[in-house]
Amino acid sequence: MSSNRIMTVSRAISEAIAQEMRADPRVFVMGEDIAKYGGIFGSTAGLLAEFGEERVRDTPISETGFIGAGVGAAMSGMRPIVELMFVDFFGVCMDSIYNLAAKNIYFSGGHYKVPMVIMTATGGGYSDAGQHSQTLHATFAHLPGLKVVAPSNAYDAKGLMISAIRDDSPVVFMFHKGLQGLAWMASPEAAATELPEEAYTVPFGEAKVVRPGKDVTIVTLSMMVHRALEAAKALEKEGIDAEVIDLRTLVPLDRKTVIQSVAKTGRLVVVDEDYKSFGLTAEILASVVEEDPAYLKAAPRRLAVPDVPIPYSRPMEQFVLPDAETIAAAVRGTLGKAREAA
Amino acid sequence: MATEITLAPDLWDATVNPEGIVANWFFQEGASVGKGATVAEIMVEKTTIDIVAPAAGRLHISVAKDGVVKPGAVIGTIEEG
DSSP: OOOOOOEEEEHHHHHHHHHHHHHOTTTTEEEETTTOOOTTTTTTTTTHHHHTTTTEEOOOOOHHHHHHHHHHHHHHHHOOEEEEEEEEGGGGGHHHIIIIIIHHHHHHHTOOOOOOOEEEOOOOSOOOTSSSSOOEEEEEEEETTOOOEOOOHHHHHHHHHHHHHHSSOOOOEEEGGGGGGTTTOOOGGGGGGEEESOOOOTTTTEEEEEOOSEEEEEOOOOOHHHHHHHHHHHHHTTTEEEEEEEEEEHHHHHHHHHHHHHHOOOOOOEEEEEEEETTTTHHHHHHHHHHOOOGGGOOOOOEEEEEEEOOOOHHHHHSSSOEEEEEEEEHHHHTOOSOOOO | OOOEEEETTTSSSSTTTOEEEEEESOOHHHHHHOOOOOOEEEEEEEEEEEEEESSSSEEEHHHHHHHEOTTEEEEEEEOOO
């Protein structure tokens, strides 16, 4: 088989899981519609046919039950991947996530490990309303004991999933629905990438400079990487050279790469599809300012959902989500250029 | 010699869903592909069907991503040799 294939994120994830299941009999998958249907966003497609229903288990609609079962299985020596269909549904199973999965390594003084992956779909932009469109990055990144990853493309998705499965701590693996490459939902072209056949890991806590630049640093992740790159391309025509950083993982957070970049550019725009207040955007700003406030030559800017539920109405939803135009306008703002108000 | 990538006439029930679309190509135009490699996926309603290369060689895409197809359609060719 050749490695010149261009694979979608959903196929990268299911391939990563399949390869780890072949290599390690302790790895199994459960969740709603993950077996026969292959996952409503395609992340477990093909697994049932290869591994059978003992290792690829459809569950009842009871996140409280099956996420709790996942924690128990992980503490008993298995390596479960449990899908929470939409991250928005975390409310009914949060005790299992933040009091059990996140804390049991600590509570047991390290005697127990919780090698569990909670795989979940995030993001909006396709009119699915407020309880199916959130990213909730910061909600999970805020809680000690969880690692949190959110890839922007197929290559990173495969490598981060393999790292997540092999990790002895619980990992929340957040894939953005709009990056999956599904036939029924538009996806940015760059989300699908060349995908090596072999298993490989992408380490946690290493951000990637996806576009080097000297005038301004744009820090983001997941879907917004593509919006930021689009903005950077538009800004290039105006003679503005933007550096774009894809964080790839929220926990651990690669503050060093961000700080080094801002030390070079002196200007910072942070873009997140999560809510604005008490979130990732503020965390990034704080990380830079705590290191050295003198790095910043201009006031930094934050773009995120302005503390409202994600609207169902298409024009209203598009208005609250950051996009290439609003990102470009924020960049111009840090440079003291006109036309900031898009 | 060129081998056509043809959708099987009974790939899906066209009396229920007359048309599908080419959802994704997994190789670029002109890429070299192995026989049996998954080269494309077709979507009918919300179901996707993998299409594999009938031969090894150089891929030529004739129905681009998002193109509408019916059972029996030729979506590309593979130039062997």
